[in-house]
Amino acid sequence: MTWNQIQSAIQKRFGDKILGWREHNKIRIYVDIDPEDLVEFSRFLFHEQGARFIIASALDTPRGGVEIFYHFDFHQLPQVLSLRVFVKKPDPEVNSIAGVIKGSEWIEREIAELLGVRVRNHPNPEHLLLPNDWPKGNFPLRRDA
Amino acid sequence: MSEIVPIGPFHPLQEEPEFFRLHVEGETVVKLDIELGYNHRGIEKLAEKKSWDQVVFLVERICGICSTSHPAASVRAMEDCAAVEAPERAQYIRTVICELERLHSHLLWLGLAGHFMGYNTVWMWSWKYRETVCDIFEKITGNRQSYAMFKAGGVRRDIAEADIPWIRSSLDGLKPAIDMFKGAVMDDPVLHSRTKGIGVLTRKQAMDYCVVGPIARASGVAIDVRKDDPYFAYGWVDFDRVVLTEGDVFARAAIRILEMYESIRIIEACLKQMKPGPIDLQVKEIPPGEGVGRAEAPRGEVFHFVVSDGSNFPVRYKARAPSFVNIFANEAACVGQQVADAALILAAMDPCYCCTERMIAVDCGTGKAVLSGADLIRISREKTDALKKRMGAA
Numbered sequence: 001m002t003w004n005q006i007q008s009a010i011q012k013r014f015g016d017k018i019l020g021w022r023e024h025n026k027i028r029i030y031v032d033i034d035p036e037d038l039v040e041f042s043r044f045l046f047h048e049q050g051a052r053f054i055i056a057s058a059l060d061t062p063r064g065g066v067e068i069f070y071h072f073d074f075h076q077l078p079q080v081l082s083l084r085v086f087v088k089k090p091d092p093e094v095n096s097i098a099g100v101i102k103g104s105e106w107i108e109r110e111i112a113e114l115l116g117v118r119v120r121n122h123p124n125p126e127h128l129l130l131p132n133d134w135p136k137g138n139f140p141l142r143r144d145a
Numbered sequence: 146m147s148e149i150v151p152i153g154p155f156h157p158l159q160e161e162p163e164f165f166r167l168h169v170e171g172e173t174v175v176k177l178d179i180e181l182g183y184n185h186r187g188i189e190k191l192a193e194k195k196s197w198d199q200v201v202f203l204v205e206r207i208c209g210i211c212s213t214s215h216p217a218a219s220v221r222a223m224e225d226c227a228a229v230e231a232p233e234r235a236q237y238i239r240t241v242i243c244e245l246e247r248l249h250s251h252l253l254w255l256g257l258a259g260h261f262m263g264y265n266t267v268w269m270w271s272w273k274y275r276e277t278v279c280d281i282f283e284k285i286t287g288n289r290q291s292y293a294m295f296k297a298g299g300v301r302r303d304i305a306e307a308d309i310p311w312i313r314s315s316l317d318g319l320k321p322a323i324d325m326f327k328g329a330v331m332d333d334p335v336l337h338s339r340t341k342g343i344g345v346l347t348r349k350q351a352m353d354y355c356v357v358g359p360i361a362r363a364s365g366v367a368i369d370v371r372k373d374d375p376y377f378a379y380g381w382v383d384f385d386r387v388v389l390t391e392g393d394v395f396a397r398a399a400i401r402i403l404e405m406y407e408s409i410r411i412i413e414a415c416l417k418q419m420k421p422g423p424i425d426l427q428v429k430e431i432p433p434g435e436g437v438g439r440a441e442a443p444r445g446e447v448f449h450f451v452v453s454d455g456s457n458f459p460v461r462y463k464a465r466a467p468s469f470v471n472i473f474a475n476e477a478a479c480v481g482q483q484v485a486d487a488a489l490i491l492a493a494m495d496p497c498y499c500c501t502e503r504m505i506a507v508d509c510g511t512g513k514a515v516l517s518g519a520d521l522i523r524i525s526r527e528k529t530d531a532l533k534k535r536m537g538a539a
Binding site: 052053069127 | 356470
């Protein structure tokens with residue numbers, strides 16, 4: 001599959017659900033979506049477009065919420081597509097994509113632990129990185145931490 | 146009755162302290178729990194307090210073995226954000242450093258794998274030849290480890306023309322050694338029975354767990370950042386993607402041995418094609434925006450993501466090492482395997498090795514220790530010895 005085919009497949013399938021499509025350059029693409037559509041996007045990319053989930057990175061913004069980037073690439077193509085969702089504080093919540101992509105389990109636990117984003121429907125929402133006696137409600141990657 | 150064999154948190158088979166809890170029934174592993182966090186150093190948080198130039202040194206300290214892969218991904222992310230490209234000569238130098246690192250890392254892994262299977266000769270040989278690679282590093286960078294070569298927009302030191310003939314002849318000396326390893330490992334019937342069909346990760350599992358590097362390529366997932374998203378000088382030199390389909394420990398070992406030939410090919414081509422020229426762009430600032438950088442480390446894809454607000458410091462720095470995804474796949478690779486093979490399977494994922502040993506087996510009923518860490522290595526070696534006897538190789 002070529003990148004052009006993948007790009008038109010995504011745009012055809014999701015249309016208005018794509019809130020923003022920005023090409024930083026030819027191989028780095030950022031797509032804004034609604035958090036509620038995340039699982040559907042992930043399923044489409046992973047199962048139908050042969051995407052590989054690289055990792056997710058979350059970022060506490062000064063705009064009153066947390067931005068989460070889900071980075072994907074495609075078999076033997078140079079493009080990295082980052083789905084970007086914005087979840088509002090004080091109680092940021094996002095659906096887990098671990099049901100679709102097993103490999104996302106750990107990073108979702110990490111984001112929950114370091115940024116205090118509640119991940120709904122996570123198969124194993126346990127503590128991952130911080131010490132067992134880490135104070136509750138203290139999220140080290142929040143801006144106010 | 147099900148027993149738990151804890152491996153870790155500190156164990157010489159593991160890159161950093163991690164805790165594997167093997168649930169075993171008799172000799173068979175039925176479940177694996179993995180616990181992380183014993184070596185969580187908060188590097189991402191720390192990076193937000195460092196200038197862009199300092200960040201490269203900081204991420205070089207994420208891993209002691211593949212210390213240049215993180216700077217490689219890091220400078221790529223910064224250059225992506227700033228939309229600049231380093232000069233051609235710098236790209237060649239970076240490629241040489243990255244491939245030398247792959248050579249030393251694969252030799253290190255091979256030695257350790259041999260050691261834990263009871264093949265101490267393989268261990269001593271491969272570490273002997275790893276010295277050659279470290280010597281080349283010392284000549285080029287001044288350091289045997291943590292080379293401090295990379296910066297956004299270029300490299301910090303040039304390769305002197307006068308050193309190139311010596312580097313070439315050192316590499317030539319390595320080739321017969323790799324031939325020897327290839328023979329010793331890939332043609333040995335005992336090693337075959339010890340590693341073939343062990344710890345299999347199917348192609349589907351490899352995709353589901355999103356594994357990278359030699360682990361993915363051993364399971365038939367043909368991904369390699371050097372080919373798929375060519376960076377530095379990888380697009381300008383000729384080399385092959387090494388892919389196997391068996392997905393077992395043997396395939397993972399074979400991939401690493403065969404990749405060493407490709408690394409030497411790449412280094413030789415770089416030294417040949419490299420032309421005199423500038424090595425640094427003197428990048429002064431990273432403009433606001435996001436940058437993605439990835440590089441193929443010896444263990445697989447390293448992924449860095451930076452967010453800049455135009456100031457001297459990153460707003461957010463995300464670094465994902467290949468082991469973060471590869472170790473999780475142990476959950477699938479270990480189940481159904483024998484305890485004597487478990488240590489080998491965990492090691493075949495090639496987490497780096499640096500820690501001291503603390504491993505015991507506890508009988509769930511009595512809470513009494515039944516197997517020490519030394520015992521696990523001993524039963525692994527006993528299995529090799531028994532196979533050697535049975536196959537007439539002892």
